[in-house]
Amino acid sequence: MTTIPGVAPGAGAPVPTRRITPPDQVVPRKRPTIRDVAREAGVSYATVSRVLNGRDWVSPDAAQAVRAAIARTGYTANPHARSLATGRSGSIAFLLTEPQHLLFEDPNFSILLRGVAEALAQRELTLVLMIAGTPDERRRALTYLSGGHVDGVLVVSSHSGDPLLEQLVSADVPVVACGRALGHEQVISSVAADDCAGARSAVAHLIAAGRRRIATITGPLDTSGGVDRLDGYRDALRAADLPLDDLLITHGDWSRDGGAAAMRALLDVAPDVDGVFVASDLMAAGALAVLRDAGREVPGDVAVVGFDDSGLAATLDPPLATVRQPLERISDEMVRLISERVAGRAPVSVTIPTQLVVRASADLPAISARRRTGPPEPDHPNRAT
Amino acid sequence: MTTIPGVAPGAGAPVPTRRITPPDQVVPRKRPTIRDVAREAGVSYATVSRVLNGRDWVSPDAAQAVRAAIARTGYTANPHARSLATGRSGSIAFLLTEPQHLLFEDPNFSILLRGVAEALAQRELTLVLMIAGTPDERRRALTYLSGGHVDGVLVVSSHSGDPLLEQLVSADVPVVACGRALGHEQVISSVAADDCAGARSAVAHLIAAGRRRIATITGPLDTSGGVDRLDGYRDALRAADLPLDDLLITHGDWSRDGGAAAMRALLDVAPDVDGVFVASDLMAAGALAVLRDAGREVPGDVAVVGFDDSGLAATLDPPLATVRQPLERISDEMVRLISERVAGRAPVSVTIPTQLVVRASADLPAISARRRTGPPEPDHPNRAT
DNA sequence: CTGAAAGCGCTTACAG
DNA sequence: CTGAAAGCGCTTACAG
Structure with a gap:
């Protein structure tokens, strides 16, 4: 949609023999901010934000001007500023706790991964992949996941005794499991085949x-x-x-x-x-x-x-x-449910019919x-x- | 390391029949910020930031107090605030442009993916997985990747005519390719087997x-x-x-x-x-x-x-x-090189010996x-x- | 419908 | 070694 302002990459330049590029040789090239767009459009930057988010009403004229200014400046919102203001990261983790060998041996995982990637992309959500096989990786994952980096977690290989699930729930991180979440049915959304x-x-x-x-x-x-x-x-x-x-x-x-x-x-x-x-x-x-x-x-x-x-x-x-x-269906539902959870709705479990x-x-x-x-x-x- | 303050998840509670949870029934539970820690430790919040980042010197006493306060409050830094201030996202994309079927057919991809996941985790970097098979997905990927969501991109299946690579480079996004980046050798770091x-x-x-x-x-x-x-x-x-x-x-x-x-x-x-x-x-x-x-x-x-x-x-x-x-070696090198690029160093290409x-x-x-x-x-x- | 302003939670020169 | 302050770039009530 929005065009990124191009800058000649200097493709024809000679091979750099020194590896350090002098910093001031490159034009600073600051990305345009919402203020730049506002100035271009002749409106306040609050108005720019409004057309960006499309929540409140904006006069057609203003909206038009803003849209033009965005196109002219090549503006793209800074995702971190947005996340800071909204409290949403816009990303969902795909957490794999199964010993690594299964991930690459069992086609189920790949299919689920691909399906989830697609479904998330459609909702403009980012897929963060976490592999937590070793105890150390699991510790790291918990810190990361409950640290606000992601809005929710998709769990595809949970065993019922797994403390990680419990810890995520305690940390108030929305979780959706593939397969019934044994022992956590009341707090974790899940989608499973029948x-x-x-x-x-x-x-x-x-x-x-x-x-x-x-x-x-x-x-x-x-x-x-x-x-x-x-x-x-x-x-x-x-x-x-x-x-x-x-x-x-x-x-x-x-x-x-x-x-x-x-x-x-x-x-x-x-x-x-x-x-x-x-x-x-x-x-x-x-x-x-x-x-x-x-x-x-x-x-x-x-x-x-x-x-x-x-x-x-x-x-x-x-x-x-x-x-x-139907794994494609399952991954779709997982993404739907995690979005619901992130939006604050209560957990549900979905069961999908199978076929011989x-x-x-x-x-x-x-x-x-x-x-x-x-x-x-x-x-x-x-x-x- | 830091403990997340637990809250009883109410596991024993009855199944919610209504799906909407009344918002004010739950304690607001704001996450502690750097100011809370500062107050606890009796220092300014700038000092807290210093011990967090370990750059400038901090007196042992202050450091001690801050560390204790962090433990007591269960503080974790807000990643978005940090990203906004530093201009770094802390995440790296793993971009797959090959038609999907290859991803799951060719074990090379899985092995690379796993190796990269590990290497990134060791550097406290997040792995964002992007699958860009269709033209639409590719468009989306470009917008996303050049929008500041990630610090760099790892490309594992690039064909030389691919405009996406060029666009990423033009948008000043650090890129590391697996295999020589035909036609982009001067601007893209790469690691390849011999x-x-x-x-x-x-x-x-x-x-x-x-x-x-x-x-x-x-x-x-x-x-x-x-x-x-x-x-x-x-x-x-x-x-x-x-x-x-x-x-x-x-x-x-x-x-x-x-x-x-x-x-x-x-x-x-x-x-x-x-x-x-x-x-x-x-x-x-x-x-x-x-x-x-x-x-x-x-x-x-x-x-x-x-x-x-x-x-x-x-x-x-x-x-x-x-x-x-040696695919494990290749993924390690890719992560090393992308870190270098993010840090502003010039591109290099690494060749790794093979063995019959x-x-x-x-x-x-x-x-x-x-x-x-x-x-x-x-x-x-x-x-x- | 739109501006001015506060606030999100950090980092980082800048003075002490 | 440490504080006060500016600034990162948004969103969102709050008044108009």
């Missing part, structure tokens, strides 16, 4: 496909995705009058390796397993590799359903049936009878990411 | 392995990684007195699919190719899949060397020989004679990410 219903649909599908020894690999039980998807698993078995067997429940940490380890354990204690609901696609990728190494055919011997459908699922071998959670996506890893019986070709590969390339 | 030497080592290795029809898949030729690695390829062939054949040069766009397409084209025009240097691991992943589909054995028929070693290479099948560029990493895809002759087992898979799982 984990329980999603899990239910996955397991119901396995049952419909004729599986009877259905296991699950859960996420960490101090996350809502962990407990709620486990609940859904149980619900579905109960609804079908199938027995609940604790041997069939193992736990992962959302990572690929965690899923692999859980699958190995499962094959050990329950070799007769014929279906697995895995609480994330990434863990399912690890589980698929283990099944293959163990010579189990998917879905012939063991049918597998994951959770997420974040892009990884469709590329696995075999393509992974999964429960789709059937793929080869859990085809219906008729189709699943087909055999895989070739021997299992010893070193499964799916480990690559 | 692309030319790295490429040379890769191709020299292929020659040493007995290959004679060595092709290359380059990056885009409007990026330094594109042209410099191509230069290295040519240098190595010349040094070995091998003919330069333009048929053996194809171009990719850094993406996996781009690498695959280039490899397909290569097999078409030069079916006798026996070695390929691919300018990135991700493109090499695509090329490997195509070779496999075409029934070419790697490295038996065609030896392949990539570039990056960002984590993907080792997990490919076969494991990919590649040129390692030999893996199965380009073993030496004796070893490469081994045969692969089993038929090629039709749907190669490596496409997963």
Whole structure:
């Protein structure tokens, strides 16, 4: 909109051999302020501020003059002065507390990050990225976040015991979590997929496909995705009058390796397993590799359903049936909710429906009878990411 | 360090049924300012500012008193007031102009992002993430970045024609690029791997392995990684007195699919190719899949060397020989250079050595004679990410 | 509809 | 070594 006054960058100048540029060689070039614009427009600078913010009424003539003056001077408001006066920073933090490796292994995070970046940009809000893995980083993050640098915080990987969340809340920093904020439901807004219903649909599908020894690999039980998807698993078995067997429940940490380890354990204690609901696609990728190494055919011997459908699922071998959670929608809602919180509204939690996506890893019986070709590969390339 | 004064978050309170919280029900709770601290410590607030910034000398007694007062009041400086007074924002933008899909496909970006986040945090600088893919986003980014919100910009995916770079420079925004800033070398600091030497080592290795029809898949030729690695390829062939054949040069766009397409084209025009240097691991992943589909054995028929070693290479099948560029080091240097630029120093460019990493895809002759087992898979799982 | 003025909370020469 | 004061550039009641 506004044009930045250009200054010849001296592109053709010779390479500087000395690194220190003499300060007074450069024209000082002060940025125009609101006063400069007022003078140009022949109004008081309060009026300039008014047309800038568009709150009070300004006469068309004045507004016109101001707009012209802004264009002529290339004025842009100083964000710090504005923040000081308004008490708003105009930026929102995206806080990542998960151990770093997951951030780059699990596509969910990237997708969420991108969605949030877009949604924030649309509201003219700035995205501040904070990675707080180590205790030291977490301390620093708390100081920063409660120091007024940002208007609110988006948390995408909260575990229920995490003191950081509590501290942020105590410091009166608006927080929105992705996934129910276990233990903080009353003070933190959250947006989550309908984990329980999603899990239910996955397991119901396995049952419909004729599986009877259905296991699950859960996420960490101090996350809502962990407990709620486990609940859904149980619900579905109960609804079908199938027995609940604790041997069939193992736990992962959302990572690929965690899923692999859980699958190995499962094959050990329950070799007769014929279906697995895995609480994330990434863990399912690890589980698929283990099944293959163990010579189990998917879905012939063991049918597998994951959770997420974040892009990884469709590329696995075999393509992974999964429960789709609309991550773009989730990031949108997170941004909406944080804006609400910043504006002073009370917390709410939003739940978004999921959708079962059937793929080869859990085809219906008729189709699943087909055999895989070739021997299992010893070193499964799916480990690559 | 400083303690934030806690206020009971009312965790045990009942769920709010009305969403509007009455404003005067909450204690106003103004954050303590520098004046409050001064009063507590019995000094002028200028003195408080001095101990805060540690520039001028302050008597031990005064300093002591101020520190105690800070602890007692839980004071934290208001960042906006500070920014307004100093003219520094304390934040640096990480600008991504590459089409979004690459951001999440190419591990280089994630690694750089994480490294930069860490390095900035260590300097108490804030990382602002900007994704500017669409023209609209780019416009917005320019306004934002030249509007004084950030002290400098880190650019990780610049193409030489990009007007955004020029505009940033014209607006006097300090910029540091990853990779030589083609056409802006005099005004933009940059840090890059020694692309030319790295490429040379890769191709020299292929020659040493007995290959004679060595092709290359380059990056885009409007990026330094594109042209410099191509230069290295040519240098190595010349040094070995091998003919330069333009048929053996194809171009990719850094993406996996781009690498695959280039490899397909290569097999078409030069079916006798026996070695390929691919300018990135991700493109090499695509090329490997195509070779496999075409029934070419790697490295038996065609030896392949990539570039990056960002984590993907080792997990490919076969494991990919590649040129390692130290991305952690690169992100560190970028942050160092942007700090220098912000402090007013002139631009410099830093080049970082690379290292050839030999893996199965380009073993030496004796070893490469081994045969692969089993038929090629039709749907190669490596496409997963 | 518009000006004059206070205030947001710091930093930094400038005198002591 | 330390105070008083100006200044950073806005926003926003408060009077007109």
